[in-house]
Amino acid sequence: MRILPCGDEALLVEVANLQEVEDLYVRLRRDTPPGVTDLVPAARTVLVAFDPTTTGPARLRAQLHEVSPGPAGRGSRPTGAPAPGTPGRDTPASPPAAVTGGDGSRAAADAIVTAAEDAPSTVIIPVRYDGPDLVDLARLTGLTPAQIIRRHMRGPHRVAFCGFAPGFAYIAGLDAGLRVPRRDSPRTRVPAGAVAIADEFTGVYPRASPGGWHLIGRTDLTVFDLTRDPPALLAPGTPVRFVAVGAASVRT
Amino acid sequence: MTGASQRSAEIAIVAPGPFATVQDLGRPGLAHLGITRSGAADRHSLLLANRLVGNLTGAAAIEVTYGGLIVRFTHPGMIAVTGAPCPLELSGREIGMYAPVDVQAGALLRVGAPARGVRTYLGIRGGVDVPAVLGSRSRDTLAGIGPEPLVAGTRLPLGGEMSDPPTVDLAPHARYVDEPELRVLAGPRTDWFTADALRTLWAKAYEVTTDSDRVGVRLRGPAMRRRTTAELPSEAVVAGGIQIPPSGQPVIFLADHPVTGGYPVLGVVATEDLPLAAQCRPGQLLRFRPARRLVNGLPTR
Numbered sequence: 001m002r003i004l005p006c007g008d009e010a011l012l013v014e015v016a017n018l019q020e021v022e023d024l025y026v027r028l029r030r031d032t033p034p035g036v037t038d039l040v041p042a043a044r045t046v047l048v049a050f051d052p053t054t055t056g057p058a059r060l061r062a063q064l065h066e067v068s069p070g071p072a073g074r075g076s077r078p079t080g081a082p083a084p085g086t087p088g089r090d091t092p093a094s095p096p097a098a099v100t101g102g103d104g105s106r107a108a109a110d111a112i113v114t115a116a117e118d119a120p121s122t123v124i125i126p127v128r129y130d131g132p133d134l135v136d137l138a139r140l141t142g143l144t145p146a147q148i149i150r151r152h153m154r155g156p157h158r159v160a161f162c163g164f165a166p167g168f169a170y171i172a173g174l175d176a177g178l179r180v181p182r183r184d185s186p187r188t189r190v191p192a193g194a195v196a197i198a199d200e201f202t203g204v205y206p207r208a209s210p211g212g213w214h215l216i217g218r219t220d221l222t223v224f225d226l227t228r229d230p231p232a233l234l235a236p237g238t239p240v241r242f243v244a245v246g247a248a249s250v251r252t
Numbered sequence: 253m254t255g256a257s258q259r260s261a262e263i264a265i266v267a268p269g270p271f272a273t274v275q276d277l278g279r280p281g282l283a284h285l286g287i288t289r290s291g292a293a294d295r296h297s298l299l300l301a302n303r304l305v306g307n308l309t310g311a312a313a314i315e316v317t318y319g320g321l322i323v324r325f326t327h328p329g330m331i332a333v334t335g336a337p338c339p340l341e342l343s344g345r346e347i348g349m350y351a352p353v354d355v356q357a358g359a360l361l362r363v364g365a366p367a368r369g370v371r372t373y374l375g376i377r378g379g380v381d382v383p384a385v386l387g388s389r390s391r392d393t394l395a396g397i398g399p400e401p402l403v404a405g406t407r408l409p410l411g412g413e414m415s416d417p418p419t420v421d422l423a424p425h426a427r428y429v430d431e432p433e434l435r436v437l438a439g440p441r442t443d444w445f446t447a448d449a450l451r452t453l454w455a456k457a458y459e460v461t462t463d464s465d466r467v468g469v470r471l472r473g474p475a476m477r478r479r480t481t482a483e484l485p486s487e488a489v490v491a492g493g494i495q496i497p498p499s500g501q502p503v504i505f506l507a508d509h510p511v512t513g514g515y516p517v518l519g520v521v522a523t524e525d526l527p528l529a530a531q532c533r534p535g536q537l538l539r540f541r542p543a544r545r546l547v548n549g550l551p552t553r
Binding site for chain 1: 281284512543
């Protein structure tokens with residue numbers, strides 16, 4: 001673990017891999033040092049922002065070393081964040097009302113969100129796997145589109161961190177056989193609800209935006225809604241399950 | 253006029269100028285959901301405007317870019333204008349910056365073009381009371397969250413976010429200099445650059461380019477060279493972060509910066525100097541200098 005300076009109101013903690021980021025983030029969310037105003041996980045780092053009138057970099061560095069994730073701490077995963085995909089954690093609403101669309105989906109989504117921050121329940125994302133990049137991906141991975149879809153649904157998935165746009169979640173746990181670099185030329189417009197993959201992540205575009213990930217499908221689930229509290233369905237640590245729906249679902 | 257007085261106080265935008273938005277102190281604490289803080293680009297000037305009219309610190313004001321704002325007041329009230337100095341006219345009469353001014357019902361305020369600086373703040377007693385989005389009335393221009401940028405015809409209700417009436421007549425204000433110096437704390441990714449990168453940053457002035465906005469101040473000058481060609485995994489960035497894209501030309505992140513970035517950050521501008529960065533206009537030169545040490549968490553010269 002390296003603690004890097006990041007201006008006069010933050011430190012950037014760098015660890016070895018995504019798993020260590022998740023461990024550190026969970027610990028810091030649970031035992032937040034006094035004066036910390038924001039915790040922002042990413043691929044190899046957690047940004048720790050602080051109020052300089054309450055704490056300082058020296059004190060915070062010492063406190064961060066105390067919560068440092070290490071082999072000794074690995075066995076004691078906090079109960080507040082169960083291992084993703086633990087049996088029995090799925091919401092009773094599955095298969096989700098979201099599959100049918102309409103008002104029922106919103107109610108189901110709200111119910112999921114209420115629980116997400118503290119003891120994250122699995123968010124189920126219904127996907128029509130008819131994305132325009134399935135053929136390209138088949139060429140890149142050596143798999144058939146049906147195999148790609150099956151592997152994409154294989155979990156466990158959970159949100160590693162958010163970024164790029166409000167509510168855009170980098171969902172970890174992507175099948176190793178699907179890991180390909182992002183597209184050479186990004187699209188100028190990816191539609192809202194597009195389900196995509198790149199590198200070690202999969203994600204759902206919260207709204208139309210430019211994007212360089214490979215599009216494999218679409219969902220009707222609203223992953224970001226300003227009128228909801230919290231607005232993002234997919235917060236760091238949230239377990240996620242992808243299920244195929246619609247006519248263009250898996251051909252087996 | 254009885255009808256008007258029964259309505260709650262509001263102001264009407266006659267002309268917004270090149271670009272004007274509602275801003276407060278932003279929405280902190282949501283970065284882990286991909287939502288940046290946003291808020292006034294020059295927080296000093298927003299806080300000063302609110303103090304001058306006796307508002308609570310979190311009250312929303314209008315951030316005016318390059319002047320040009322014309323506003324009509326439907327009710328009597330009090331205003332203060334801070335930030336980039338502009339000629340001000342209230343119903344045909346010249347008024348001053350950095351001071352509370354009483355406004356009559358029906359009055360028309362014209363904000364001229366600033367001779368220096370970019371962003372001027374119109375604070376109004378009670379604050380602008382548009383609906384808050386995720387706890388803030390700030391417009392995040394990158395994410396498109398918060399109240400829409402102002403257009404001719406926009407009506408803004410005023411709120412009650414005030415404390416005691418102000419007792420200050422005028423706030424002293426430092427002049428905006430031609431070539432401001434921004435103090436920088438090295439890191440987090442200094443080691444991604446060649447050993448001379450920081451010396452390069454301190455050595456010469458950088459020119460502010462025309463594609464600067466609330467997301468960042470984009471600069472032109474001596475390029476910083478990377479020591480490694482590796483790709484930086486996405487990581488959180490902060491306001492004031494000096495990001496170096498492949499071109500080697502620095503970008504200083506401002507209020508609407510993305511939550512995460514994929515290019516290394518060489519250093520971070522001291523929080524106290526960020527308002528200066530936000531007031532630098534295209535064509536202007538600025539310099540970086542190292543912040544020497546930290547006292548109570550704040551850099552000193």
